[in-house]
Amino acid sequence: MRDLQDPHDLHAFIAGLPKAELHVHHVGSASPRIVSELAARHPDSRVPSDPEALADYFTFTDFAHFIEVYLSVVDLIRTPEDVRLLTYEVARDLARQQVRYAELTITPFSSTRRGIDARGFMDAIEDARKAAEAEFGTVLRWCFDIPGEAGLESAEETVRLATDDRLRPQGLVSFGLGGPEIGVPRPQFKPYFDRAIAAGLHSVPHAGETTGPETVWDALTHLGAERIGHGTSSAQDPKLLEHLAERRIALEVCPTSNIATRAVRTLDEHPIREFVRAGVLVTVNSDDPPMFGTDLNNEYAVAARLLELDERGLAALAHNAVDASFLDEPGKARIKAEIDTYTAAWLAS
Numbered sequence: 001m002r003d004l005q006d007p008h009d010l011h012a013f014i015a016g017l018p019k020a021e022l023h024v025h026h027v028g029s030a031s032p033r034i035v036s037e038l039a040a041r042h043p044d045s046r047v048p049s050d051p052e053a054l055a056d057y058f059t060f061t062d063f064a065h066f067i068e069v070y071l072s073v074v075d076l077i078r079t080p081e082d083v084r085l086l087t088y089e090v091a092r093d094l095a096r097q098q099v100r101y102a103e104l105t106i107t108p109f110s111s112t113r114r115g116i117d118a119r120g121f122m123d124a125i126e127d128a129r130k131a132a133e134a135e136f137g138t139v140l141r142w143c144f145d146i147p148g149e150a151g152l153e154s155a156e157e158t159v160r161l162a163t164d165d166r167l168r169p170q171g172l173v174s175f176g177l178g179g180p181e182i183g184v185p186r187p188q189f190k191p192y193f194d195r196a197i198a199a200g201l202h203s204v205p206h207a208g209e210t211t212g213p214e215t216v217w218d219a220l221t222h223l224g225a226e227r228i229g230h231g232t233s234s235a236q237d238p239k240l241l242e243h244l245a246e247r248r249i250a251l252e253v254c255p256t257s258n259i260a261t262r263a264v265r266t267l268d269e270h271p272i273r274e275f276v277r278a279g280v281l282v283t284v285n286s287d288d289p290p291m292f293g294t295d296l297n298n299e300y301a302v303a304a305r306l307l308e309l310d311e312r313g314l315a316a317l318a319h320n321a322v323d324a325s326f327l328d329e330p331g332k333a334r335i336k337a338e339i340d341t342y343t344a345a346w347l348a349s
């Protein structure tokens with residue numbers, strides 16, 4: 001029998017565990033190698049092309065600084081070929097971590113406003129999605145998010161791209177809202193979420209990452225949120241936790257991200273334990289992994305430490321992500337069976 005307490009064993013277990021990733025940003029997943037390649041293609045950019053210098057560049061003083069740096073990486077993506085390369089390489093990185101299914105948050109407004117043709121953009125992500133599924137066996141789905149701080153013009157353009165039958169990509173399953181929350185009230189986006197929901201998309205806004213629990217209530221009440229991106233500040237409101245638990249509204253928790261953007265001071269102060277204690281459906285995710293020096297496997301290791309999980313606990317966490325995903329029922333059953341088979345074989349070895 002294996003020693004459940006051995007951290008080396010636990011890391012090896014996590015590395016092979018089949019997983020689903022529900023909260024990861026497209027541009028925010030660009031590996032140092034891809035950033036360097038794009039920076040070399042576009043030498044006028046201020047993003048360092050040397051992978052060593054990138055680690056420094058990806059050290060943030062606060063959330064606003066993070067968004068500023070994030071947008072400088074967005075500026076590196078200028079052609080449909082850049083979009084295809086990024087998407088395909090992100091899928092490869094996910095597959096290496098045994099991610100079987102991922103919902104990737106994409107901000108198409110940021111690309112179309114920078115002059116990438118909408119048709120070319122959609123073809124690029126779809127082409128990469130199909131190649132990734134065929135070559136790596138990783139199923140990708142898209143969440144198109146509004147960059148809220150860019151205003152209602154960005155909301156209009158995002159909902160147009162998400163609902164126009166001639167443009168809407170096959171892999172699109174959900175509609176989101178990201179960027180800074182301070183000074184960007186959620187209720188103003190209600191008409192856009194209503195249109196996206198009417199077109200059959202799921203609602204998954206970020207909320208309660210950098211503002212209080214009232215923003216999470218707003219996301220539930222006005223935007224029809226079915227899951228919440230982060231939702232960190234929900235811990236301050238017991239009624240909200242009860243509501244989330246009762247309705248099975250999952251939180252997409254991204255622990256390392258919250259430290260890197262300084263939304264939470266230290267990992268030990270992260271409210272993930274309170275969420276679990278309150279019976280909330282918790283999923284663990286990576287957000288913008290290379291920018292935060294993490295990956296999904298590391299987030300599972302962080303969760304294992306904070307929640308004192310052994311292999312069975314980690315398998316249950318992986319189940320949560322599959323349950324909270326927008327995959328169809330046979331797809332969910334297949335990945336959960338894979339998780340169970342892997343875990344049983346590991347424990348028996």
Ligand SMILES: Nc1ncnc2c1ncn2[C@@H]1O[C@H](CCC(=O)c2cccc(C(=O)O)c2)[C@@H](O)[C@H]1O
Binds near residue numbers: 109145178209
């Ligand atoms: N942890 C995060 N929490 C929240 N969001 C995160 C996180 N990580 C990544 N994002 C992404 O950042 C984008 C923000 C982009 C943005 O604010 C903006 C503002 C003005 C102009 C433009 C432009 O493109 O011209 C963009 C969001 O849409 C979201 O997809």
Ligand SMILES: [Zn+2]
Binds near residue numbers: 023025178206229287
């Ligand atoms: Zn996010």
